[in-house]
Amino acid sequence: MNRAAIDLWVGFFVALGLAALLFLALKVGNLSSTAVGETYALQARFDNIGGLKVRAPVKSAGVVVGRVGEIRFDAENYVALVSMQIDKRYQFPRDTFATINTSGLLGEQYVGFEVGGDTEMLKAGDQVKKTQSAVVLEKLISQFMFDKAAADEGK
Numbered sequence: 838m839n840r841a842a843i844d845l846w847v848g849f850f851v852a853l854g855l856a857a858l859l860f861l862a863l864k865v866g867n868l869s870s871t872a873v874g875e876t877y878a879l880q881a882r883f884d885n886i887g888g889l890k891v892r893a894p895v896k897s898a899g900v901v902v903g904r905v906g907e908i909r910f911d912a913e914n915y916v917a918l919v920s921m922q923i924d925k926r927y928q929f930p931r932d933t934f935a936t937i938n939t940s941g942l943l944g945e946q947y948v949g950f951e952v953g954g955d956t957e958m959l960k961a962g963d964q965v966k967k968t969q970s971a972v973v974l975e976k977l978i979s980q981f982m983f984d985k986a987a988a989d990e991g992k
Contacts, residue, residue: 875924875925876924877925878921878961879923879929879965880921881919882911882917882918883916884916884917886919886946887937887939887970887971889905889908889946890945890946892905893947893948895923896948896950903927905919905920919948929958930953930954930955931953931958931959933965934967
């Protein structure tokens with residue numbers, strides 16, 4: 838094999854490797870183009886969103902049904918306002934409960950929908966009324982430590 842053919846094959850495999858790395862980076866960063874189709878917007882207010890980020894998944898029963906579109910701070914009520922883009926294929930009752938969950942112990946955070954039993958469905962632009970903020974691990978540890986110290990002093 839001559840030198841030009843070897844260089845061509847090496848270049849081909851390097852380009853293939855770079856394309857594979859780019860694909861994996863986009864998948865990990867949730868930036869891949871997931872052709873969801875048509876969506877509708879829902880909003881929810883949370884006291885604490887933890888490490889929730891734009892483009893984080895919105896899941897119901899473990900299935901991705903949408904993405905977080907925007908996160909803003911409501912200066913009047915001092916809460917985070919999360920806008921979500923939900924796939925039109927999925928409709929949720931008005932009494933749906935939105936929670937901020939973590940995948941695994943230290944994984945990414947996402948919005949979880951726990952459906953209710955209302956017969957009326959949420960429409961585009963509606964707000965999810967029932968929410969539960971993110972559990973902050975540092976707060977839990979400090980509460981445990983302070984409670985433990987207070988119990989030891991009482992003995």
